[in-house]
Amino acid sequence: MNVRHWTRGVRWVHWYLRELTGEAEYDRYCAHHRRLHPGAPLPSRREYEVLRTHHRENHPQSRCC
Structure with missing residues (x-):
């Protein structure tokens, strides 16, 4: 196999695997x-996960099953 x-x-x-x-x-x-907030501090990965979890809990998506 070719390198x-x-x-x-x-x-x-x-x-x-990353996806x-x-x-x-x-x-x-x-x-x-x-892009949207140049110069603004980025949340840490942990802070991002908390924000994402709160968003998903407050904005549930309808599912068929």
């Missing part, structure tokens, strides 16, 4: 926060 193919596969697995675990969501939030 380039192996590297591509490792990168894909890394991306997939699956939600780690990439915090990174997207930070980028969004920096």
Whole structure:
């Protein structure tokens, strides 16, 4: 197997695991926060998780099941 193919596969697995675990969501939030609020301090990952949990509890999404 070519080294380039192996590297591509490792990168894909890394991306997939970050998406699956939600780690990439915090990174997207930070980028969004920096765009909308330049110079404002970013919440820590723990603070972000608390904010996200509160938001989900206060804004439930309807589900079919």
